[in-house]
Amino acid sequence: MKISALAKISLALAATTILTGCHTDMWVQPKVKSQEKSKFFADGKNTRMPVEGTVPVGGAKLDDAYYTGYVDGKLVKEFPVPVTKELIRRGQERYRIFCTHCHGEIGDGKGMIAQRGFTLAQPVGNYHTDRLREMPIGHFYDVINRGYGTMYPFGARIKPEDRWAIAAYIRVLQFSQHAPLEDLDQPVRQKLGVTTAQATKQGPLFTEVAGFGAATQPAPAPQDTTMTMNEAEGGRL
Ligand code: HEC
Known part of the structure; x- marks a missing residue:
């Protein structure tokens, strides 16, 4: 029987694949898999720890205030980053x-899961207490970074810059529920019937960000100023 040229080529290709494919030297080779035991080092680990004191490139966290919220064991009272509108x-x-x-x-500690059956030994923290209003800003950074009581830490998930950003926003929230009258801008004062200081002072940056009215925007008509924190920004603060 005559074998066609095509069949010959196919056979040759198959033979090459089978014969050369049988090498297992890449597969079976001296190597270690992560977490696998090893007899090579005395401690049985297959990888080495970095030499003590090793600092990763760009990883020298020398600025205590920025990275821990503490300086010399005391909570910082000032933000170590500029507090801008973008940060907030x-x-x-x-x-x-x-x-x-x-x-x-x-x-106020009344988040959805707190309201719907989430029970802990401690209730979820409410930021609107005198103790937390007076707490140095470093505390909020530290709570985010290392957790607090039953609240787990977020240090591994939220980077330092964002921890400060959230701390700044917590101050906004505190302000939103406890604003001194003289710090409210005119439409809000009007709504509250604060006549003495009307239209004399623009609200501070925090009020502006919280959605009570930006300096650049015309003040809304008094009947439109019934804005609460939740209604601000079209219902999505
Ligand atoms: C899974 C629920 C949960 C999440 C998510 C959570 N917390 Fe908490 N938080 C708690 C609980 C519970 C407490 C009270 C802990 C205690 O007193 O033991 C608390 C307390 C606090 C306190 C008050 C600390 C004090 O001095 O009393 C602050 C501030 C705080 N959390 C900030 C945050 C910030 C900021 C975030 C987001 C980055 C966050 N928490 C996310 C549950 C949570």
């Missing part, structure tokens, strides 16, 4: 991602 906005966004489900949109 970022904090608002991060807060909504990481904190609202427990702490609620305004930080």
Whole structure:
């Protein structure tokens, strides 16, 4: 029987594949898999720890205030980063991602899961207490970084800059529920019937960010100023 040229080529190809494919030297070779035991080192580990004191490139965290919220064992009272509108906005966004489900949109500890059966030895923290209003800002950074009581730490998930951003936003929330009258801008004062200081002072940055009215925007008519924190920004603070 005559074998066609095509069949010959196919056979040759198959033979080459089978014969050369049988090499297992790449597969069976001296190597260690992660977490596997090894007899090579006396301690039985197959990888080495970095030499003590090793600092990763760009990883020397020398600025205690920025990285821990403490200086010489004391909570910092001042932000180690400039508090800008962008920082606060970022904090608002991060807060909504990481904190609202427990702490609620305004930080009163009435987040969805706190309301719906989430029970802990301690109730979820409420930011609107005198103790927390007077707490140095470093405390909020530290709570995010290392956790607090039954609240787990977020240090592994939220980077330092964002921890400060969230801390700044917590101050906004505190302010939103406890604003001194003289710090409210005109439409809000009008709504509250504060006549003495009307239209004399623009609200501070925090009020502006919280959605009570930006300096650049015309003040809304008095009947439109019934805005609460939750209604601000079209219902999505
Ligand atoms: C899974 C629910 C949960 C989440 C998510 C959560 N917390 Fe908490 N938080 C708690 C609980 C519970 C407490 C009270 C802990 C205690 O007193 O032991 C608390 C307390 C606090 C306190 C008060 C600390 C004090 O001095 O009393 C702050 C501030 C705080 N959390 C900030 C945050 C921030 C910021 C986030 C988001 C990055 C966050 N939490 C996310 C549950 C949560």
